[in-house]
Amino acid sequence: MMNFEDFNISANILxxxxxxxxxxxxxxQKMAIPMALKSLDITAQAQTGSGKTLAFAVPILENIFIPDKSPQAIVLCPTRELCVQVADEIAKTGKYIKKLKVLAVYGGQPIGKQIRVLKKGVHIVVGTPGRVIDHIERDNLDLTGVEYVVLDEADEMLDMGFREDIEFILKNATFKRQTLLFSATMPEEIKKIAKNYQNNPKFIKIKNKSENIPKITQYSFKTNPKHKFDDLCKLIEAYDIKSALVFCNTKRGVDFVFKNLKKMDYSSEALHGDMAQKTRDKVMNKFRNGNIAYLVATDVASRGLDISNLDFIVNYDVPQNSDDYIHRIGRTARAGKSGFAFTLVSPQDEYSFGNIKSRNKTVIVERNIPSEAEIENIKNKKILTKVKQSINEEDFDKYLKIIKDNSTEDMTVEEIAAGLLKMMREN
Incomplete structure (x- = not known):
């Protein structure tokens, strides 16, 4: 089996x-790193979470010339969240390269700070297309010396309307440029960009998260639109979901679910593309830090999110296609961990959900929404399981003596136990 040591890369990167x-x-990484180290252009089809950041970070860092403080590589990403994540991983990969400078540039952040850092000198720029062009037009960013251009999640950038921006940047970065393109899907527009702006690219296709999907337990639940929100709450209660990322297809859907969760006293926030960047950053930090339990989001707003220790994904709405489904559920089971993915399926969604199941060829078990009686039974069993565990601990005998001493003909040991269970359930 191949190791990182088998690549021709320096000790400090290893x-x-x-x-x-x-x-x-x-x-x-096995396929892209050796090709990129040979200065070949690459068009790679790979899902989020496949390790593609390291696949392009390593070849770029191997060839960065530190004395030259002008930008030598530029990475384009669709969202601010992904920019920050990618810049951070590149910096970590190059942390033993002395004086390496990596900068994330994106909208929603004061441009002054970015300008000051660019003036001091930066080797690698990671940015959203709009903010990158802003810096180019202000003469803050000179692409003359850029030797590497990476398009990360290219299909998402096209979906968000960045095609003209991408082409503008590629036309301005012409000096012996090596272009690495990564995309979850390969629509015709992506193929056209590869044809027009890459030099005989090598094509790589990685199967849809085949290594991660078996670690995600996937359930679907038939629901009725009228009872859909109530069914979501039943799942939260029955499966003891302490924290979850809940996906909706539209901003309107996000707002509806978020507002109703708040009414039910669930700690929650909304995340969608119409929100100001500063607000989105604040919401994401609260979710990452565990200050809110349920984040309700659209696909666009969630693109590039990397949240550790996220156990549950809930598709409140069935995704538009199989690629979106894989992207969504890939937010859990990160770094080899396990997770759960639940999907609520209304009658009008059955055809599209059937296509998702057949396309992905993964096991999605159909289950029934638990009834009120079943939820009560589940909650009681959880408490009793904890009680049974405590019986095996030390100092149990003194508590048993207290119960026996306080039992009478009018109040038996069993009735005291039932009363304690009732108190625990009601508190």
Whole structure:
């Protein structure tokens, strides 16, 4: 089996990869790193979470010339969240390269700070297309010396209307440029960009998260639109979902679910593309820090989110296609961990959901929405399980003596136990 040591990369990068906890290269890394190190252009079809950031970070860092403080590589991402994530991973991969400078540039952040850092000198720029062009037009960013351009999640950038911006940037970065394109899907527009702006690219296709999907337990639940929100609450109660990322297809749907969760006293926030960047950043930090339990989001707003220790994904709405489904459920079971993905399926969604199941060829078990009686039974069993565990602990005998001493003909030991269970359930 291939190791990172089998690549022709420097010791300081290998050490950083080890510090990050990566032991074996992922399929995209096995294929892309050797090709990129040979200065070949690459068009790669790979899902979020496949390890593609390291696949392009390593070849770029291997060839960065530190004394030259002008930008040598530019990475374009669809969202601010992904920019920050990618810049952070590149910086971690290059942390033993002295004086390496990596900068994330994106809208919603004061441009002055970005300008000051660019003036001091930056080796790698990671940015959203709009903000990158803003810096180019203000003469803050000169692409003359850029030797590497990466298009990360290219299909998402096209979906968000960035095609003209991408082409403008590619036309301005012409000096012996190596272009690496990564996309979850390969629509015709992506193929046209590859044809027009890459030099005989090598094509790589990685199967849809085949390594991660078995670690995600996937359930579907038939629902009726009238009772859909109530059914969501039943799932939260029955499966003891302490925290979850809940996906809706529209901003309107996000607002509806978020507002109703708040009414039910569930700690929740909304995340969608119409929100100001500062607000989105604040919401994401609250969710990452565990200050809110349920984040209700659209696909666009969630693109590029990397949240550790997220156990549950709930598709309140059935995704538009199989690629969106894979992207959504891939927010859980990160870094080899396990997770759960629940999908609420209304009658009008059955055809499209059937297509998702057949396309992905993964096991999605159909279950019934639990009844009120079943939820009560589940809650009681959870408490009794904890009680049984406590019986095996020390100092149990003194509590048993207290119960026996306080039992009478009018109040038996069993009635005291039932009363304690009632108190625990009601508190």
């Amino acid at each position: 050490k950083a990869i080890g510090d990050m906890g990566f032991k074996k290269p992922t399929p995209i």
